[in-house]
Amino acid sequence: MPHSPDDFAAYARARLPELVTTAHLLSGTPGGPDDPREATELARRTLVRVCARWRRIPRHDADFYVRRFLVKECLRGARGRARRAKAQRAVLVLLHWEGLREAEIAQLLGWSSGAVRSRARRGLAVCGGDAERLRRLFAEAAAGLVPLDVQLDAVEQHGRALRRRRSGVVAAACGVLLVPGVVSGADRFMSGGSTGGSGGGAADVAQSPVRIVAPGERVDAVPGVQVWLTTDGKHWSTPEVPNQFQGLTDADADDTYRNKYRDKYQDKDTYGSGKKVSVDSGKPAVSVQPDPLNSTSYFLSGLYRGLSADPARVEVTVEDHRITGTVLTLAGSPGWGVWYARTPLSPEELKSSSVDGGPAVTVYDAAGKAVARGGAAE
Structure with a gap:
């Protein structure tokens, strides 16, 4: 069942501390300097995207979509080796901090289970091959994080504006499809190019x-x-x-x-x-x-x-x-x-x-x- 648009703020407020922590582990270096600004901004952008789609997100799958948007925002703009490193770190965070199974990570990232397993193995090797030590590093980084304030009212306003813009684009596209010439062309495309009834x-x-x-x-x-x-x-x-x-x-x-x-x-x-x-x-x-x-x-x-x-x-x-x-x-x-x-x-x-x-x-x-x-x- 989709969410009521009125319960987004309650969900975001309850989820925000964990979201900022995971964002910090995705964007920072475990055990490195604790700069909360990047993590807080990443969490804010994620919540804006979630808010824009809130009416369409099933209740039982809200966390799935939040994690998915969070990783996408983290990878946004990264190219080549930098993107591969970020993706590998995302697998480690989801596996050893969030506690997801490889199959769940594959669904979230849109990869095969084999690709997730390979990234996890290579990433862990880079970190010394000790999963327990990596989890301790994640815990230390999370404990030292002091997140900045996220204005949820502003997040909701931005999310609603984004939703209205997307609705406008969809409405414009539907208007184009209602033009008779375009509908006729679409009919020919869907029927394999045949305009008659004798093609069999x-x-x-x-x-x-x-x-x-x-x-x-x-x-x-x-x-x-x-x-x-x-x-x-x-x-x-x-x-x-x-x-x-x-x-x-x-x-x-x-x-x-x-x-x-x-x-x-x-x-x-x-x-x-x-x-x-x-x-x-x-x-x-x-x-x-x-x-x-x-x-x-x-x-x-x-x-x-x-x-x-x-x-x-x-x-x-x-x-x-x-x-x-x-x-x-x-x-x-x-x-x-x-x-x-x-x-x-x-x-x-x-x-x-x-x-x-x-x-x-x-x-x-x-x-x-x-x-x-x-x-x-x-």
């Missing part, structure tokens, strides 16, 4: 919305569910289970989910059978994972891989109903991505479809050819 294939049916995202960029798929990608796979959070992950080489993910939900609902048929993503064959494949949103509906999503290009359409079939999925893909990473359905599925529909193997998903290319199937269609 995928151009005759609704194409899947395709969104290209940055690593770690969170997308609100449906109310209560966020999906994001890193270079090693799919991440998602639901009201029932936060911070789930399916890797590109995780062939047994669906069995794990099925067992989990079978135990939860005491009904092995409620989940359905799903479809594993094939790892060894190298052939195109797509998975299907139903996740409970509540007692009355399920969220459908999955991961496709092995394609020669991004799909033009992902179609989910539940008995006689067909749903067009939405596609998320990473820039520069053709051949794999994530699909999800914006239309929830009822437990009755899911249970009924499980008789034939569960919801079926088919991935089509731009010519309308089915290039991957999962679930009952396999």
Whole structure:
């Protein structure tokens, strides 16, 4: 659930001391001179960015966004070797001071878990290879910090102004899209350039919305569910289970989910059978994972891989109903991505479809050819 705009000040006031301390460890040298000005300014800029997006930040994920904005502000403007050193220090601070796990840091930074592990290992080696000593240095630096005052009223004013400017940019862009000539051009683009109805294939049916995202960029798929990608796979959070992950080489993910939900609902048929993503064959494949949103509906999503290009359409079939999925893909990473359905599925529909193997998903290319199937269609 998003925050009320009125509770930002209370959150910022409670979070500020820890935020300034972490900002100091990110921007300063552990055990070095304690200059609170840089850390205080870094914390202030972070809170401005958080305030500008406060209405869209889920309550249970506020700390995630604060840490993410803090690291981004710390890295802003740094280039080359300086940026790499700052990023390496950020990994050490998040791991040995904030106490995050490598997988959590990967989600926060938009990196793979392997990249985080490598940076952590190299960074610790630079610091002498002693994790306990590094934590003591962090603690000494934090104890000696005397933060300056941050005027939260000014932070809120700046954050609201930033939000209004961004809203104005979005409104202007929407106005451009409403111009008839532009809409006509957009229609031709989305239909693969065809303006007639006789072309056949995928151009005759609704194409899947395709969104290209940055690593770690969170997308609100449906109310209560966020999906994001890193270079090693799919991440998602639901009201029932936060911070789930399916890797590109995780062939047994669906069995794990099925067992989990079978135990939860005491009904092995409620989940359905799903479809594993094939790892060894190298052939195109797509998975299907139903996740409970509540007692009355399920969220459908999955991961496709092995394609020669991004799909033009992902179609989910539940008995006689067909749903067009939405596609998320990473820039520069053709051949794999994530699909999800914006239309929830009822437990009755899911249970009924499980008789034939569960919801079926088919991935089509731009010519309308089915290039991957999962679930009952396999």
